[in-house]
Amino acid sequence: MLKTRLDLDRIRAARRAIDPVFLDTPLFRSDALGSALGCTMSIKLETANPVRSFKARGTELVAGGLSDQGRTAVVCASAGNLGWALGWSGRRRGLDVTVVASHRAPAAKLDRIRALGVALELVDGDFDLAREVAAGIAQRRGIRLVEDSLDIETCEGAATIGLELAPPAASFDAVLIALGGGAMATGVGYVMKELAPGVEVICVQPHGAPAMTRSWRERRVITTDSTDTIADGVAGRRPIPAVLDDLLQVADDAVLVQEASIVAAMRMLLEHAGLVVEPSAALGIAAVLEDPDRFAGRHLVTVICGSNVDLDAYHRWIRP
Amino acid sequence: MLKTRLDLDRIRAARRAIDPVFLDTPLFRSDALGSALGCTMSIKLETANPVRSFKARGTELVAGGLSDQGRTAVVCASAGNLGWALGWSGRRRGLDVTVVASHRAPAAKLDRIRALGVALELVDGDFDLAREVAAGIAQRRGIRLVEDSLDIETCEGAATIGLELAPPAASFDAVLIALGGGAMATGVGYVMKELAPGVEVICVQPHGAPAMTRSWRERRVITTDSTDTIADGVAGRRPIPAVLDDLLQVADDAVLVQEASIVAAMRMLLEHAGLVVEPSAALGIAAVLEDPDRFAGRHLVTVICGSNVDLDAYHRWIRP
Numbered sequence A, B: 001m002l003k004t005r006l007d008l009d010r011i012r013a014a015r016r017a018i019d020p021v022f023l024d025t026p027l028f029r030s031d032a033l034g035s036a037l038g039c040t041m042s043i044k045l046e047t048a049n050p051v052r053s054f055k056a057r058g059t060e061l062v063a064g065g066l067s068d069q070g071r072t073a074v075v076c077a078s079a080g081n082l083g084w085a086l087g088w089s090g091r092r093r094g095l096d097v098t099v100v101a102s103h104r105a106p107a108a109k110l111d112r113i114r115a116l117g118v119a120l121e122l123v124d125g126d127f128d129l130a131r132e133v134a135a136g137i138a139q140r141r142g143i144r145l146v147e148d149s150l151d152i153e154t155c156e157g158a159a160t161i162g163l164e165l166a167p168p169a170a171s172f173d174a175v176l177i178a179l180g181g182g183a184m185a186t187g188v189g190y191v192m193k194e195l196a197p198g199v200e201v202i203c204v205q206p207h208g209a210p211a212m213t214r215s216w217r218e219r220r221v222i223t224t225d226s227t228d229t230i231a232d233g234v235a236g237r238r239p240i241p242a243v244l245d246d247l248l249q250v251a252d253d254a255v256l257v258q259e260a261s262i263v264a265a266m267r268m269l270l271e272h273a274g275l276v277v278e279p280s281a282a283l284g285i286a287a288v289l290e291d292p293d294r295f296a297g298r299h300l301v302t303v304i305c306g307s308n309v310d311l312d313a314y315h316r317w318i319r320p
Helices: A008-017 A031-037 A058-066 A081-092 A106-116 A127-141 A152-162 A184-194 A211-220 A241-250 A259-273 A280-288 A311-318 B009-016 B031-037 B056-068 B081-090 B107-114 B128-140 B152-163 B183-195 B212-216 B243-251 B261-274 B279-290 B311-318
Strands: A027-029 A040-045 A071-078 A096-102 A120-125 A144-146 A174-178 A198-204 A253-257 A301-306 B027-030 B042-045 B072-075 B096-102 B121-124 B145-146 B174-178 B198-204 B254-258 B297-306
Touching: A008 A152, A008 A184, A027 B096, A031 A040, A031 A096, A031 A259, A031 A280, A031 B081, A031 B107, A031 B279, A031 B311, A058 A071, A058 A081, A058 A096, A058 A152, A058 A174, A071 A081, A071 A127, A081 A096, A081 A106, A096 A106, A096 A127, A106 A120, A106 B031, A120 A127, A120 B031, A127 A144, A152 A184, A174 A184, A174 A280, A184 A198, A184 A241, A198 A211, A198 A280, A198 B198, A211 A241, A211 A253, A253 A280, A253 B254, A259 A280, A259 A311, A280 A301, A301 B128, B009 B056, B009 B152, B009 B183, B031 B279, B056 B072, B056 B081, B056 B152, B072 B081, B072 B128, B081 B096, B096 B128, B121 B128, B152 B183, B174 B183, B174 B212, B183 B198, B198 B279, B212 B243, B212 B254, B254 B279, B261 B279, B261 B297, B261 B311
Parallel strands: A040 A301, A071 A096, A071 A144, A096 A120, A174 A198, A174 A301, A198 A253, B042 B297, B072 B096, B072 B145, B096 B121, B174 B198, B174 B297, B198 B254
Antiparallel strands: A027 A040, B027 B042
16 A cells, blocks of 8 residues: 555546646657667657646646636746646636746747746746746745645646556556656556556656655655756656655666766657657656667666757757 | 539548548647748648658558458559558558559668568659559559549548547648649548538649649640659659549649748748658648748648658758
């Protein structure tokens, strides 16, 4: 019996509160990708929606809940995707949304947040500084602070992906999940462990932002002083204890990958599947590239969690 | 009352014969694209599946039917996407599939057909020569010839896209459909006219391959001597009379676009929606770019019908 903050009935109920445009996303096998990787490779595509990432599954729950309670404002820190998603979900419900982000976040993400008419505050620092600033705003204004991965809606939203990956929907040997704050890893991992315990749950993080992976390995929170990775969506330094506790229950492994592997994986997703993805979405493929023997001949699935990337940087990265 | 070869009950029944991986594809509004185009722009994405185009909706019907009849072999001419799709649908059912294509077809398409173990015959000519060669093979071997757009399954398969675009699923002012042989245009157009007659059905073809559009305008088959377009998927010279008859019933307009507009549309789809598409899939956006006043402020949807493109050519095209 898993002891996490997650609950299968709540996750199933969450589907009804999420705009269907974010649900039942494409799940398909790419023969070209599998053949290049030496395994059977399936893709769960979370980018073909209005905000081009999986984050709206969670923000739909947050914004729906706030709206039901008659609340009118909300603030979050974001690496970019959460902010766009919260802005999208909030606008539909007439919520006043404030997003705090690092000024180093990709312009592609910040531009979309601004375009929604969201109040965007940029901090001269990284995501963890943005978290502090957002918390301050919430306290001063007395409004709801959305904390990615800590707030259960963000995990439950991500967990609905798991419902679409578990039998009878599908059957896999392993699922490869990008690991950042942990909402997606704990959410999807929990559902797999409940509904398909034989499926290996493997979390993947960059060597350049290893705090959660190190924490998982040592079973205690380990923070780092800085991050150094192109995978901006998963670049946190301070794991949240409650999320680590859940991750310890549901993850079978957590691996770190090199930047070069992330770039090679992005290139493969473009070449063999025609998909433009942001670096965080390529982490699963990067893990296969780094350890082909481990995955040879197995049926894997990875969640392509976002496609919000600055094209100039993207073209620089994938140029052979 | 429309008098076409299509029938709504048969199209609804077709859904049950098509592998669900090809059905209920993403349909979403792209605010960034709409804002760049001066309208509300929705995308119907037919590329997130194992063959990266809509063609398998039709080949599933063809191959399923052959399999039910105990037939074991099938041949088609293809610009590339039909061949990959027929190979995919045929392999699952143990069919011996032969594809005839132009040696000028994109390597990305031909490689995928070969990878399926399909017999691939290349002709030193264009798609219409491939049609002749395929017909000869069918006659000699006494096997089923699949003729795209003429064979009703190819139109009915495409028409299932229409079921996903019509109310109550959605509501649009106009639908923009790539026009080649006419399977997609007549299929989707028919369903829209039956279920949502107020939605304008607009077919889009390149100036460099205008045979069907000219035929539609003059209400009689007009052939051309050659084609000159990067939109390889729609580059036919000889419209099929029965398909033209149907198109005359269901299309409100057929427009021709310049190559430069197709390239600009591909660039916009990448920049604003993160989508790599083949030229034929960009025709709808190209039509909006060429006539912004006509479309200003309206809610449009276009079918992104394929993403099989040679990346070298793609990067050459989209380079600013």
